[in-house]
Amino acid sequence: MDSGGPHQSTTHLTWANVGLAFSFILLDGFLSTSFGLGVGSSLITAAVRCVVQLSVVALILQKVFETNNPWAVAGMAFLLNLMGTAETVVNKSKKRYDYMVSLAFLWGFGSRSTIPVSIVGIRFAMDVEPFWKPEQYIPVVGMLCGATISGIVVSVSYVLKELYDNRDKVEMFLAFGASRFEACKPIARDALRLALTPNINQMSVIGIIAIPGMMTGAILGGSSVEQAARLQMVIMFMISSCTALSSIVTTILALAVVVDNEHRVRTDRIDTREHAVYRARNWVAGKILEGVKEGAYGLVHGVHRLIGKGQAEQTGEGAGERQRLLG
Structure with a gap:
């Protein structure tokens, strides 16, 4: 198989080139969202996966090719x-x-x-x-x-x-x-x-x-x-x-x-049903969200208690001052 020739490819692509090509996907996603077609998120998610996966596989393949x-x-x-x-x-x-x-x-x-x-x-x-x-x-x-x-x-x-x-x-x-x-x-x-x-x-x-x-x-x-x-x-x-x-x-x-x-x-x-992987993911996400909600509720409740306690102390001090003035 002929794998070489007089004209070798010298194109050098940067992340700017990739970003320009990715803008085409963003345009399609914008049009999908504007017209309510429901494919914009899938396009963008698949494009992001493409970038991540190809970047990882490029690093791995480079090592394999060298060995x-x-x-x-x-x-x-x-x-x-x-x-x-x-x-x-x-x-x-x-x-x-x-x-x-x-x-x-x-x-x-x-x-x-x-x-x-x-x-x-x-x-x-x-x-x-x-x-x-x-x-x-x-x-x-x-x-x-x-x-x-x-x-x-x-x-x-x-x-x-x-x-x-x-x-x-x-x-x-x-x-x-x-x-x-x-x-x-x-x-x-x-x-x-x-x-x-x-x-x-x-x-x-x-x-x-x-x-x-x-x-x-x-x-x-x-x-x-x-x-x-x-x-x-x-x-x-x-x-x-x-x-x-x-x-x-x-x-x-x-x-x-x-x-x-x-x-x-x-x-x-x-x-x-959804695959066990996604069921486990949803369960973990639910537990995390539940923990965050409980923590936020406890924080808000503690703040309310502190505010109430401060107001009660101020009210007590004001009542004492009035009694002294009247006495």
């Missing part, structure tokens, strides 16, 4: 997969099923999706040896994890919503003698269609309507346009295959957990 150690690369890949699982289960999924964390990590992100696709794709499709070169492997794994999050969230969320809100449809098929595979097949088909449509649409317009970021980055880095285009093809196929594989596997697992082997829809295995 050029395969164990450091493996640790970074594990961390990316773990964070991807947490983002999927904790932040993105409004409904969850039993064992979702372990199943999503082992089958969606870990040994059955991002890791094998990244290893085979980088070693053979991208022709990089050794495959674990930090500057090659870690960015690809990050892209695969990001795409996999979207696929898993869309497919599993649709499956759980249908089984929870429209369980009577599945139970009707089961009552007429259908197997759980036959009863759940329409749900799985619609879920996978929703999950994979963005990738299919992206592949269909890439190059003609949209010039993707990986190709743009390779060109800016000095690669020839032809090599940049081939690199983008490889990356796009890896992302799409990884998203499809993880979505298919996690959809089947979700259906297998919620519809048991006795052909019963187990909605009791679907958790519609």
Whole structure:
């Protein structure tokens, strides 16, 4: 793979450049607030998270790149997969099923999706040896994890919503003698269609309507346009295959957990509450707020007592003075 060229990128970006780009988000947030669209806070929160997360990962990746150690690369890949699982289960999924964390990590992100696709794709499709070169492997794994999050969230969320809100449809098929595979097949088909449509649409317009970021980055880095285009093809196929594989596997697992082997829809295995992380956060915040309120109430009550005591002393002194004058 051609990684160099006569024209190297010399652009030096400062925080002023980042701030200028962030102003676009602020403008969108202002417009959303002005028209009451309800997406301004989400945009700004996501942008702030983007700044913080990219700043942190830049510091970490710089150290990993300098060490050029395969164990450091493996640790970074594990961390990316773990964070991807947490983002999927904790932040993105409004409904969850039993064992979702372990199943999503082992089958969606870990040994059955991002890791094998990244290893085979980088070693053979991208022709990089050794495959674990930090500057090659870690960015690809990050892209695969990001795409996999979207696929898993869309497919599993649709499956759980249908089984929870429209369980009577599945139970009707089961009552007429259908197997759980036959009863759940329409749900799985619609879920996978929703999950994979963005990738299919992206592949269909890439190059003609949209010039993707990986190709743009390779060109800016000095690669020839032809090599940049081939690199983008490889990356796009890896992302799409990884998203499809993880979505298919996690959809089947979700259906297998919620519809048991006795052909019963187990909605009791679907958790519609906020994740335990947010419940714990809300509990801690409530306790802190309660403590602050009690402290403020005690302070105000103490001030009132002091003021009342002072007024009583002044009243007593005034009464004594009047008695002396009258005497």
